[in-house]
Amino acid sequence: MIILAGTPIGNLGDASRRLVEVLTEATTIAAEDTRTTQRLLAALGIDNRPRLIPLHDHNEKRVAAELVELARDEDLLVLSDAGMPTVSDPGYGLVAAAAAAGVEVTAIPGPSAVLTALAVSGLPTDRFSFEGFVARKPGERARAFAAVAEDPRTLVFFEAPTRTAQTLADMATAFGGGRRAVVARELTKLHEQVVRGSLDELAAWAAGGVRGEVVIVVAGADPREIPLEDALARVAALVGQGTRLKDATREVAQSTGHPSRTLYDAALAAR
Structure with missing residues (x-):
């Protein structure tokens, strides 16, 4: 199978026990930067010396099929330089190819700069x-x-x-x-x-x-920043795609703040 593993985005103390275990046992690692992976192994005190295969934006399309075939016979660990692979990092093409070929893909969750920033932001x-x-x-x-x-x-x-x-x-x-x-x-x-x-x-x-x-x-x-006419245009677009008017007004009301009844009545009047 293919194993996507999250690595620390800064603090090495965020390396999970599962990550350390899989790094200790891995035989082959596809890495965004093999030098970064070597430094991570050293920093975590791991003596394992797995085979390291580069997997980055410039070669992913070329090597994805080969890596998928490799993963049929052994576990392939996939690492980005920091955080979760595939999230603004290499790996999406590989996972898509594996899914199409019926090769199992799993993940060892880990740190994410996206979720960390969102959590500390104080915004919704x-x-x-x-x-x-x-x-x-x-x-x-x-x-x-x-x-x-x-x-x-x-x-x-x-x-x-x-x-x-x-x-x-x-x-x-x-x-x-x-x-x-x-x-x-x-x-x-x-x-x-x-x-x-x-x-x-x-x-x-x-x-x-x-x-x-x-x-x-x-x-x-702010929903109040969206004019009523723009909200009605969204309703019309949804209705044009086959959505019932009542459902369309309810959906647009949730995203714009305009009351669904107001949208419904205005949409009927415009017909």
Whole structure:
């Protein structure tokens, strides 16, 4: 089978007992960076010297089929540099290929920068959307932000420290400078820092420079920010896809804050 294992995102003390056990017994490991895996083994005091196979963004498509066949005969441990494989890290293509080939895939859960940042943010956690790394090109970034500007869910992004200030300024433009947000950097490490404020405040703070690994958590759109006509357009789109009007108005009401009865009556009047 294929075993996806979560590794520490900073503090080695977060390595689970199951992770240590499987690293001690592994014969073959597919690793995002084999040097990082070697350092992890040494840091955890593990003497095992398994076969290490690179698995990264540049070779995953090429080696996935070979690794799936290997996993038919032995357990293949998959590691990213930090956190859970496949979450903004290599492994998705491998898992998809394994699922298609009928090869079993399991996981040893471990630390996640996404969930850790969300948990300490102080922003709503009942519904959230992980948006991955922010696009580097200004045009692509602007389009990506525009697509989620009215999303009521809490948004989680990864960003490089050198681009954090510009990204926060762009978020303030796209989402509104008063939108609540959090910058969590160096999570679980010695210099962990969680900074909360409005996007305008955080952009000003980051202008002085940011170091370390960064996660940005942004509050979802206030339902009151979504005009009634936009909510009705969503209702119409759902109805056009075959959803009953009553169900469509109920669904849109939950995501926009407009009363379902108001939406229902307005949709009927517009017919």
